[in-house]
Amino acid sequence: MSRITATFARLRAANQVALMPYLMIGFPQRESILDLVPALEAAGADLFELGMPFSDPLADGATIQRAAQVALENGVRLPYCLETVAALRERGVEAPLLLMGYYNPVLQYGLERACAELAAAGGDGWIIPDVPPEEAQHLSQIARQHGLDVIMFVAPTTPAQRIQQLVRVASGFLYCVSITGVTGQRDQLWDGLPAFLERVRSYTDLPLVVGFGISTPAHVAHVSQFADGAIVGSALINRLDQLHQLPAPQQATQLAVFVQHLKQGDSFVTD
């Protein structure tokens, strides 16, 4: 059983929902992630989506675009991202670690080499938004040989027939995009979300993890009623922006407090 599958099985048995922070490798400082991930895991985060910066992140809103820009300026490239996964395992991180980024850097590095090295580093899979299932065959095949999952997306606009096709090639979990739009902090969630998730659920037993726009503990609590997990990205990046003056360990401690609230769905924390 893969680390991802085991994590969802454990959470399901405990009647819990997975909290998956998105962090950009190399943001705000080059090595920040090495303190952030262990601190957030201790605060209750269950899986991690680790962003690999790209010059042209077309599925991302302004917040993650900016973080990617900073990370690139900090010299972060794919080889460093792979090293980071290994370094986090050395620091005792046990949660599943997925690398999220755009296709070209992975393609240039070589799909076989990238998958072999991610698996060897202790990583669990790829989240690559600009590779739809039509183009994913090659990557999925190589990833599977190395025991890695390639996470597939489902959008609110995805028709029923296409959802049926998608779930056949998906593994690990399904990334359910909660809005029509790019990533970014939102005040409110889409009110069609429960019906959308119910529709997806009717086609698959894979865990459904919701991302895009989930920004507050209340959002997480709401999503938890219908999904198996929630991804919080831009809201964490924005918080890190506010904390960037602090030394790295303190940034981690502060962000961990927010993650604790997210995990518990504490609705009193609204800022």
Added chain:
Amino acid sequence: MVLEMLTPAQTTPGRFGPYGGCYVPETLMPAILDLEAAYADIAHDPAFWAELEQLQHTYTGRPTPLTYAARLSAAGGGAQIYLKREDLAHTGAHKINNALGQGLLAKRMGKQRIIAETGAGQHGVATATVCALLGMQCVVYMGVDDIARQKPNVFRMRLLGAEVRGVSTGSRTLKDAINEAMRDWVTHPDSYYLLGSALGPHPYPTMVRDFQRVIGVEARQQMLDATGRLPDLVLACVGGGSNAIGIFHAFLDDASVGLCGVEAGGSGATLGAHAARFSLHGARPGVLQGTYSYVLQDEDGQIALTHSVSAGLDYASVGPEHAWLHDTGRACYTTCDDSTALAAFQQLAEMEGIIPALETAHAVAEAIRIAPTLRPDQQILVNISGRGDKDIFIVADALGVEV
């Protein structure tokens, strides 16, 4: 394989050899598949093409003429140079061919809001024009650096009722305008994205080529009518590559006709100083903005900055069909640097009374360079893809003249 569940057309969408494809987020896939189906519907619908042809005739002013460049040919003392005059199409460039075709398609799909990107502003102007003609809302994304250097076109778009949104991310040019247009489309999947060149995800490279194909179809017949035979060489500038693929396509099966695309050599051969995807340092196949093609990038697959005096050629990738024509050797690709293009711009103005777009001047420069190496009984056809009114301030600046 599980992917056998998808239809063959979906597993190999829009490939030119290994190039092309459809690398977009799932949030865009349903809209792309709708577009693909709608285009397949009209591709063989005579009523659609009849309506388009009628508008090309009564609105665009097609067919555009073929002009024999007598003085330029004489000055070279070699091959005879003929000019396909897309600069005389309504709005002053070939871009109207594609904008009109896609505009009619959007109307047929019931779309009311059109999104477009633009580099030099020619595609933005063409799209704004078509939206005014067909009564649709128009939003154009344009890099702030391009807004600064193509002010006349920005004002023209606004006069035509379009909203021009500046893009200040990345290199603040065409590539970044496409990113923003795609983000808009992800957010408003009911809108129609009217992409301006033969690039991006399938079906755009095929669809845009089909709408630009009229250039070569006309020019081929016009050359036969005027000279009794086909040209020996066809030249066109290549940014995304729509004017080039438009004029090349009708000649693909004519083995005697050489095809040559001219890329922006910019200010030098180092990565970041040019936009030559085939010819200079830093280019190899990769995925950018939905398609697999040649891409200017660094060793780690990050997209490189580009430079050209002409905003319309200032782009890090190139249409996937050009990548295939390049690899198969059916077309060759060369470069022309900023200063050579500026010289050709002036020479065509002074010798033929035609002020070309700076983009077009790159193709003119190659004609001027190569004509003397050919025999006087040989013929070169140059696609004059656009007129240069929009560029007079840049050229004045480069010449140190105050307008």
